[in-house]
Amino acid sequence: MMARALPLSGRLSGESGLRLLMLLLALALLVIGLLLPLATMLIKSVQDRSGDFVGLANFARYVQTPALVGSIINSVSIALISTLTVVSLAFLCAYGITRTCMPGKRVFRMLSILPLLAPSLLPAISLVYLFGNQGWFKDVLLGESIYGPIGIVMGMTFWIFPHALMIMMTALSNSDARLYEAADALGTPKWRSFLTITLPGARYGIISCAFVAFTLAITDFGVPKIIGGQFSVLATDVYRQVVGQQNFQMGAVVSVILLLPALLSFAVDRWIQRRQVAQLSARAVPWQPTPSPLRDWVFALLCYGVAAAILAVIGTAIYASLVQFWPYNLSLTLDHYAFKALAGGGWDAWLNSLTLAFWVTLIGTLVIFFNAWLTEKSQGYRPLRQGLHFMAMMPMAVPGMVLGLSYIFYFNQADNPLNWIYGTFAILVLNTLVHFYTVCHLTSVTALKQLDPEFEAVGASLKVPFWKTFCRITLPVSLPSVLDISAYLFMNAMTTVSAVVFLYNSDTRLASIAVMHLDEAGHFASAAAMAVLIFFTCLGVKLLHAVVSHLLLTRAQRWRQAT
Amino acid sequence: MSLVTAPPRHHASRQAPPATAGASPRAVSGPAARAPARDAAPQALTTRSASSDSIHLKISGLTKRYGQFTALSEIDLAIREGEFVCFLGPSGCGKTTLLRAIAGLAPQSEGTIHQRGQDISRLPPQARDFGIVFQSYALFPNLTVFDNVAYGLRNRRDARDAMRRRVTELLTLVDLAGSEGKYPAALSGGQQQRVALARALATEPGLLLLDEPLSALDARVRLHLRSQIKALQARLGVTTIMVTHDQEEALAMADRIVVMNHGVIEQIGTPAEIYRQPASAFVAEFIGSMNFLQCCPENASTLRLGQQRLECAAHDLEGLDQARLAIRPEAVSLCAVGEGLSAQVEHVEFLGAFLRITLTLEGCGQTLSADVALKDSESLGVRVGARVGVRLPSEAIRLYPLVEAQA
Structure with missing residues (x-):
């Protein structure tokens, strides 16, 4: 026995050493990809152009510049209005889906995720076509211009709606039928059940939804860039300061300010998540809606209206990309898909985006899932694992513009040993991976928590190395979630603008950035064409994901069948 | 934490009802309370301890702390080769923590564990010699019964035929021959737990750890599997530690029972000793009525x-x-x-x-x-x-x- 155990212990201390190494690598990834760049940016915000410490002088100068301070008010008011609009809409639609018997739920849900498949530039472009100076529905605005707050709020609402709807649906589907039955038995009118059961039950979801919407709205770059006109917001200020005026210090200052609301909503969201857990009882009986024709049709019409608006926006972009010269020559053409205006050709940018999305998806899925496994399922090194989890939660609070600018500061330093990745694909991959890390991490952790906590212990007791148990059991069993992560990463890598806008060079220009450039140069139809191209690429991947998931689930049906 | 600090009376009152069934034969035997049925256990023990008297597992001064909270305090325990020992106690008493410390899954803060004379106190679970069965079965859902049982064998690169024979042998042992191709989800709870048992025994571990293996099962299945596990253990002679909060289970299965409360051992003894001469009021209250x-x-x-x-x-x-x-x-x-x-x-x-x-x-x-x-x-x-x-x-x-x- 001893003879057998001794050589084993030698090999297996190697196993826990390997685990430690993996953990350190995972930490290094986030330290290099997140912490150090952010720290560098914070330092830059208190330095002058020559790199000397100037305290809060930059901030003082910021406050004294009315054009810049105005952006704070602009950003906050735009974000508040967008949040209010999108949360109300999402609540109503989610209520329709979860609490009524309206027809066509499934179709509506599929249509409602379409905005996720396009960069936020797309709705802005469409809105210009619909309500711009030569738009069909210009008169609806009663003389107000679409370029400015109105356009931004509309674009934001379109783009944030799917995010908000998903959170709201989760919040509203957590219902306990027993509470409603008790209320009915006590003769409670429906409106009172709604106020005393439905709303309180969903309150954390509503708050969480509001903060997510607010963060997305205040940090989004794409919509205000295209449709903002002279109306400046924080995100466009960062871009203008850095790319337009090469004023990196002021860019850093605006970034720090942009970081604040995001940090706040991040903190609130964490707090809510903690409260939410205690609220749900495992014994709750899900509530099933009963038909009520009037209510069902009211909600159905509302949802169809929303779906129609989504289709109209996307349809406009598609149509605009196909007509010769809006609005004078409406004959159809594919000319705009040649992207002649773009030096180096637009299809290269599209290929670059595909390449980026491929690598981000491949590396990101494996790395993030494995890192989540390290934090969730491995033994020992508790402080390291907690540190990793904490850092994995941070990217959610960092707006893309801020992350992108931080990367310039950090990786562009001549004395940084990683300086070589500046201007390559590698920096785009690293940036995008870190930018969208948190949601993937949370998805992984949720999936891993559903596994029996003793799988690893059983594997260890049978002297099977941990990586084998990971590959044979953990990964296959979590495959649906892993595929979800892949699809999420792919779509975001295809559509992101904000972070990578600072990091590409002429060889690594991405499709989403090409949309922006074409729009800046006045090639609106080509910009629409590129946005549509991204949209269909994502749609294709999404469909592929659905098919693959379906096939895998059918294949795995044999063992997934619940007893 | 709150469970641990609750007065023992509470646990005892909760545990009382099952005792009646177990106590019934003795009750009928009248005031003398010297039922002959109980005497079978010490006899079985003596026959075993005569054959092998060596110590399989020796735990000395074992303490486990979680921050300020002491889950186990100065545990000393020796388990003989081939013995069936039950850790019995109310929830939060530290019995599972002790089992996990023995397995290396929750390493102790202080103290040592020796297995067959070798110091295993600091070894990771992979380097220790044990098989384990959990309350949740922890069967791999995406592997067939065959692959589950063969999970530890495959790693040792055994020849395919030998492996197949071994799996069949193990499945026969737990009455599941013919279920090789099924997935865990297609089995009942009792069947799943028997697969888990076969999987744990596959690598012929020197020590079998059972962490509340019967708690998730229906009462009827529990009784059946209880005798099956006991018979299997006696036949294989593998040293076994079972954690349970069910005193009836412990009385029926164990050679010796370790009664625990608040992270300390209250009493170690044969079921008859524990029942007749409880060393403390806690043991008296916890076992039987x-x-x-x-x-x-x-x-x-x-x-x-x-x-x-x-x-x-x-x-x-x-x-x-x-x-x-x-x-x-x-x-x-x-x-x-x-x-x-x-x-x-x-x-x-x-x-x-x-x-x-x-x-x-x-x-x-x-x-x-x-x-x-x-x-x-x-x-x-x-x-x-x-x-x-x-x-x-x-x-x-x-x-x-x-x-x-x-x-």
Whole structure:
């Protein structure tokens, strides 16, 4: 026995050493990809152009510049209005889906995720076509211009709606039928059940939804860039300061300010998540809606209206990309898909985006899932694992513009040993991976928590190395979630603008950035064409994901069948 | 945390009902409470310990702390080769923590563990020699029964045929031959747990750890699997530690029981010892049903219960003003009014083979229960409100200090 155990212990201390190494690598990834760049940016915000410490002088100068301070008010008011609009809409639609018997739920849900498949530039472009100076529905605005707050709020609402709807649906589907039955038995009118059961039950979801919407709205770059006109917001200020005026210090200052609301909503969201857990009882009986024709049709019409608006926006972009010269020559053409205006050709940018999305998806899925496994399922090194989890939660609070600018500061330093990745694909991959890390991490952790906590212990007791148990059991069993992560990463890598806008060079220009450039140069139809191209690429991947998931689930049906 | 600090009385009252079934054969045997059925266990133990007397596992000074909270405190324990030991205690008593420390899954803060003389205190689980079965089965859902059982074998690169033979042999052992191709989800709970058992035994571990293996199963399946595991263990002779909160399970299966509470061992002994000579009021209350009466120990062999003086076995509590007298319901015997202590019948509960009668003692006003066979109760005319005589045989009485139970 001893003879057998001794050589084993030698090999297996190697196993826990390997685990430690993996953990350190995972930490290094986030330290290099997140912490150090952010720290560098914070330092830059208190330095002058020559790199000397100037305290809060930059901030003082910021406050004294009315054009810049105005952006704070602009950003906050735009974000508040967008949040209010999108949360109300999402609540109503989610209520329709979860609490009524309206027809066509499934179709509506599929249509409602379409905005996720396009960069936020797309709705802005469409809105210009619909309500711009030569738009069909210009008169609806009663003389107000679409370029400015109105356009931004509309674009934001379109783009944030799917995010908000998903959170709201989760919040509203957590219902306990027993509470409603008790209320009915006590003769409670429906409106009172709604106020005393439905709303309180969903309150954390509503708050969480509001903060997510607010963060997305205040940090989004794409919509205000295209449709903002002279109306400046924080995100466009960062871009203008850095790319337009090469004023990196002021860019850093605006970034720090942009970081604040995001940090706040991040903190609130964490707090809510903690409260939410205690609220749900495992014994709750899900509530099933009963038909009520009037209510069902009211909600159905509302949802169809929303779906129609989504289709109209996307349809406009598609149509605009196909007509010769809006609005004078409406004959159809594919000319705009040649992207002649773009030096180096637009299809290269599209290929670059595909390449980026491929690598981000491949590396990101494996790395993030494995890192989540390290934090969730491995033994020992508790402080390291907690540190990793904490850092994995941070990217959610960092707006893309801020992350992108931080990367310039950090990786562009001549004395940084990683300086070589500046201007390559590698920096785009690293940036995008870190930018969208948190949601993937949370998805992984949720999936891993559903596994029996003793799988690893059983594997260890049978002297099977941990990586084998990971590959044979953990990964296959979590495959649906892993595929979800892949699809999420792919779509975001295809559509992101904000972070990578600072990091590409002429060889690594991405499709989403090409949309922006074409729009800046006045090639609106080509910009629409590129946005549509991204949209269909994502749609294709999404469909592929659905098919693959379906096939895998059918294949795995044999063992997934619940007893 | 709150569970741990709760007074033991609470757990005991929760554990009481199952005891009645286990206690029934003894109850029928009458006041003597020396049921022959129990004596089988020590005999089995002696036959085994004669064959192998070496120590398989030795735990010394083992302490486990989680921050400020001490989950295990200075545990000392030796387990013999081939022995079946149960860790028994209320939830939060540290029994699972101790098992996980032995497995290396929750390494101890202090203390040592030796397995067959080798110090394994700091070894990771992979380097220790044990098989483990969890309450949740922890079967790999995406692998067939065959692959689950073969999981540890495959890694050792055994020849395919040998491996196949071994899996078939193991599945036959747990009565599941022919289920090789099924997935865990297609099996019942009891079947799944047997697959888990086969998987744990596949690598022929020197030590088998069972972490509440029966708790997730239906009562009927539990009884069946209980005897199956016990028979299997006896046949293979593998040293086994089972964690359970079910005292009936522990009494039925174990060679020795380790009763734990608040992270310390209260008593180690054979089921018969634990049942008949509980070392503390906690053990007395936790195992089986027990009456507790307040009394006053007068000297080494007599005590006073209210105004009555009673004989009792020798004890070392003289000089104390008050003590707790413990006696099992089946040891209490009823007799005609006028003999023994007088009592009034408060409540009669019909439990099948016997009646549990709740009595109030006249004079001191304390209540106690007595388990009485149906025909005895008829001959004595037991009914609610009737007066009867009560005898508390001196050899069945145990005394405990008053404060200890609250510790």
